[in-house]
Amino acid sequence: MANLDLLNEMQRRAVLQTEGPVLILAGAGSGKTRVITNRIAYLIEECGVNPWNIMAITFTNKAAGEMRERVDDMVGFGSESIWVSTFHSSCVKILRRYIDRLGYENSFTIYDTDDQKSVMKDVCKKLQIDTKNLKEKTILGYISSAKNEMISPAKFATENATDYHMSKVAMAYKEYQETLKKSNALDFDDLLVLTVELFEQCPDVLDYYQERFKYIMVDEYQDTNTVQFRLISLLADKYKNLCVVGDDDQSIYKFRGANIRNILDFERVFPETTVIKLEQNYRSTGNILDAANEVIKNNFGRKSKSLWTDKEEGELLTLKTFDNGFEEAEYIARDIRQGVSSGEFSYSDHACLYRTNAQSRLIEEKLIQNNVPYKLIGGVNFYQRKEVKDMLAYLKTIDNGRDDVAVKRIINVPKRGIGATSLNRVEDYAASNDLTFFEALMDCERIPGLGKAVTKINEFVNFIRVQRSKLGYNSLKEILESIMDGTGYIEELKTENTEESLARVENVEELLSKVVTYEESTDEPTLAGFLEEVALIADIDNLESGSDYVVLMTIHSAKGLEFPKVYLPGMEDGLFPSYMCINSDDPTDIEEERRLAYVAITRAMKKLTMTCARARMLRGETQYNKMSRFIKEIPGHLVDKGQSTGRSTVGAGSFGGFGTQPRTGAPTTASSGFGGMSAADLFKSNAFDKPKSTVKPDNSMSMLVKGNQMSKADGLDYGPGDRVKHIKFGVGTVVSTEDAGRDYEVLVNFDTVGPKKMFASFAKLKKI
DNA sequence: CAAGCCATAAACCTA
DNA sequence: TTATGGCTTG
Numbered sequence: 004m005a006n007l008d009l010l011n012e013m014q015r016r017a018v019l020q021t022e023g024p025v026l027i028l029a030g031a032g033s034g035k036t037r038v039i040t041n042r043i044a045y046l047i048e049e050c051g052v053n054p055w056n057i058m059a060i061t062f063t064n065k066a067a068g069e070m071r072e073r074v075d076d077m078v079g080f081g082s083e084s085i086w087v088s089t090f091h092s093s094c095v096k097i098l099r100r101y102i103d104r105l106g107y108e109n110s111f112t113i114y115d116t117d118d119q120k121s122v123m124k125d126v127c128k129k130l131q132i133d134t135k136n137l138k139e140k141t142i143l144g145y146i147s148s149a150k151n152e153m154i155s156p157a158k159f160a161t162e163n164a165t166d167y168h169m170s171k172v173a174m175a176y177k178e179y180q181e182t183l184k185k186s187n188a189l190d191f192d193d194l195l196v197l198t199v200e201l202f203e204q205c206p207d208v209l210d211y212y213q214e215r216f217k218y219i220m221v222d223e224y225q226d227t228n229t230v231q232f233r234l235i236s237l238l239a240d241k242y243k244n245l246c247v248v249g250d251d252d253q254s255i256y257k258f259r260g261a262n263i264r265n266i267l268d269f270e271r272v273f274p275e276t277t278v279i280k281l282e283q284n285y286r287s288t289g290n291i292l293d294a295a296n297e298v299i300k301n302n303f304g305r306k307s308k309s310l311w312t313d314k315e316e317g318e319l320l321t322l323k324t325f326d327n328g329f330e331e332a333e334y335i336a337r338d339i340r341q342g343v344s345s346g347e348f349s350y351s352d353h354a355c356l357y358r359t360n361a362q363s364r365l366i367e368e369k370l371i372q373n374n375v376p377y378k379l380i381g382g383v384n385f386y387q388r389k390e391v392k393d394m395l396a397y398l399k400t401i402d403n404g405r406d407d408v409a410v411k412r413i414i415n416v417p418k419r420g421i422g423a424t425s426l427n428r429v430e431d432y433a434a435s436n437d438l439t440f441f442e443a444l445m446d447c448e449r450i451p452g453l454g455k456a457v458t459k460i461n462e463f464v465n466f467i468r469v470q471r472s473k474l475g476y477n478s479l480k481e482i483l484e485s486i487m488d489g490t491g492y493i494e495e496l497k498t499e500n501t502e503e504s505l506a507r508v509e510n511v512e513e514l515l516s517k518v519v520t521y522e523e524s525t526d527e528p529t530l531a532g533f534l535e536e537v538a539l540i541a542d543i544d545n546l547e548s549g550s551d552y553v554v555l556m557t558i559h560s561a562k563g564l565e566f567p568k569v570y571l572p573g574m575e576d577g578l579f580p581s582y583m584c585i586n587s588d589d590p591t592d593i594e595e596e597r598r599l600a601y602v603a604i605t606r607a608m609k610k611l612t613m614t615c616a617r618a619r620m621l622r623g624e625t626q627y628n629k630m631s632r633f634i635k636e637i638p639g640h641l642v643d644k645g646q647s648t649g650r651s652t653v654g655a656g657s658f659g660g661f662g663t664q665p666r667t668g669a670p671t672t673a674s675s676g677f678g679g680m681s682a683a684d685l686f687k688s689n690a691f692d693k694p695k696s697t698v699k700p701d702n703s704m705s706m707l708v709k710g711n712q713m714s715k716a717d718g719l720d721y722g723p724g725d726r727v728k729h730i731k732f733g734v735g736t737v738v739s740t741e742d743a744g745r746d747y748e749v750l751v752n753f754d755t756v757g758p759k760k761m762f763a764s765f766a767k768l769k770k771i
Numbered sequence: 772c773a774a775g776c777c778a779t780a781a782a783c784c785t786a
Numbered sequence: 787t788t789a790t791g792g793c794t795t796g
């Protein structure tokens with residue numbers, strides 16, 4: 004049941020404006036979900052619209068599920084015929100019915116990333132593209148962006164004819180697309196692109212769906228990309244009852260293809276648009292909102308709006324500057340603990356939002372030391388990340404070869420051609436001679452049957468020996484650096500050049516910073532000492548149990564969430580905004596970064612604490628950064644700067660001033676910025692931060708330390724003679740099943756592709 | 772040129 | 787866990 008009484012004036016207008024194009028600019032915390040659900044209920048109950056004619060589109064399945072639930076609750080009978088889904092699943096439904104018009108079969112398959120990669124592998128082979136320089140993943144990345152912008156292979160080729168590198172990509176794109184078509188397959192992006200093509204080429208189909216979807220609503224509209232916009236424009240073209248809800252100030256996914264022009268130009272594309280601004284915020288205090296408004300005001304390309312609240316001003320924002328990142332993290336940890344022990348807050352009222360994943364390490368450590376339970380959202384604990392574990396395994400091996408697990412972990416990482424067969428031989432030799440694995444490696448000449456692997460193993464052993472001999476002469480930093488570079492580990496990640504791989508580089512660099520601080524803060528730093536310190540931190544993290552914990556995540560993943568108390572560490576130029584944006588030729592990059600700041604600030608309900616460090620260890624080098632320009636955009640009267648902190652105020656005064664607002668006792672040495680330092684080092688570095696690159700946990704295990712992810716299915720529900728169905732190969736007859744150790748091996752004779760041998764736990768065969 | 776070893780794919784259906 | 791193709795090497 005729609006209930007207009009629970010809505011404010013603007014929300015009510017948004018609900019009542021059912022006809023024509025409507026642009027709802029819903030600021031952070033302004034209750035947009037409530038508006039959408041009420042609007043749907045109102046359409047059905049008051050305007051007599053058939054639920055069948057309503058479509059609501061979201062971005063994620065999760066969001067679709069939530070909306071479905073809330074709509075069901077409110078509408079009741081008939082709600083199941085409302086089309087609530089994501090862009091992609093809508094397209095699948097449409098294409099399953101009509102894609103034959105485009106020369107595909109309606110039984111098309113959808114290729115996942117793995118499938119895409121194997122297609123691309125073939126393509127590269129065929130076109131003789133060297134995948135050492137140009138990774139399949141990288142090419143697929145270009146193709147995906149092209150598809151988001153609806154750039155066809157032909158157009159892509161003409162646009163990139165001059166660049167050698169890109170012309171290769173263009174060739175690959177063309178070949179890739181042809182291969183997909185031949186296999187009657189679509190990739191994820193094709194779902195959208197082909198639906199648009201379908202509508203453009205078949206007016207009757209378009210007309211059918213236009214008649215069907217008389218009322219269309221799109222959530223998180225600021226995140227739409229060009230194809231998605233085209234798609235809804237086509238659908239809404241006839242009745243023009245298109246209602247989009249979004250906030251241009253929260254568009255932070257440009258790097259994923261979102262096109263902010265879609266929201267900025269909406270009124271131009273749809274004349275006679277009713278624009279409704281939801282500006283009353285129900286989340287934050289007055290001071291927090293003012294700060295957010297003042298920051299976002301500095302962006303030029305935006306719809307003017309200004310959030311307000313009838314809540315009280317609340318506490319001032321807190322800004323603390325520290326001498327270094329340690330004190331910053333320490334402060335946050337203590338402040339949280341204090342807030343909790345005072346009884347006013349629980350741990351889960353606190354969130355710590357940072358710009359880059361690597362920043363989590365220091366905070367994690369300090370939280371652990373202070374016994375503050377925390378949970379890392381959308382990420383993995385720093386010391387559990389694969390790349391960090393790899394580096395630590397190298398260090399352990401150098402320290403002493405006794406940790407067999409560590410040695411086995413890295414003996415073939417990066418790949419150096421030492422495979423399972425050789426390792427098994429070494430293992431046997433070690434066992435029968437009562438040696439550690441590494442001792443056996445050193446002895447590898449004597450191991451029978453190793454053959455040419457001996458050379459490879461010796462190279463590895465020598466590398467470790469060389470590093471070992473440096474102990475005591477070279478710094479640990481230098482040793483870790485030679486691991487990073489000498490093994491080619493970092494280089495491999497950099498050439499991969501994906502969001503994920505670059506985040507991994509960042510994490511390794513963060514470990515390097517950790518090494519340097521260890522050396523600086525310890526009288527007699529040793530490798531063993533360092534490993535011990537790390538082990539302590541790395542092991543304690545089982546302490547988190549229960550549901551009350553502090554939340555740690557990137558600002559990107561915090562979109563849509565709210566917390567009573569929010570901490571924003573690392574508010575420094577160079578970190579946030581990142582150097583990449585500061586030095587970018589494209590002025591809109593900094594605007595995107597500012598929107599991110601806006602999102603960050605508006606997550607806070609009661610209390611916002613921003614912190615920055617005068618000196619920060621980045622990539623093993625101490626950087627002296629200015630205070631973030633975004634902080635300077637916040638008027639001084641909103642901020643409690645407190646007393647200048649830090650036990651030793653050595654570098655005091657070298658810090659940037661507090662912007663335009665004069666303030667009490669502020670050491671305003673504005674623009675004194677860089678303390679004569681290595682900005683250049685940052686420029687030459689590739690390792691920029693792309694957000695949201697949730698680095699996967701460490702699944703990889705050395706093949707000798709193999710885990711048991713798949714348990715043998717106890718018994719199969721099919722046997723020889725049974726008819727079974729396979730997702731890719733279709734229907735077939737089981738010829739035989741064989742007990743093969745942990746798994747069953749099944750031989751199936753498929754009707755279309757002939758006999759195939761497969762593993763039961765992989766193939767997920769269904770008896771029919 | 773043959774042997775042997777290494778690396779990888781076989782699955783799920785993601786914004 | 788195993789089959790397979792590709793690569794290296796004697």
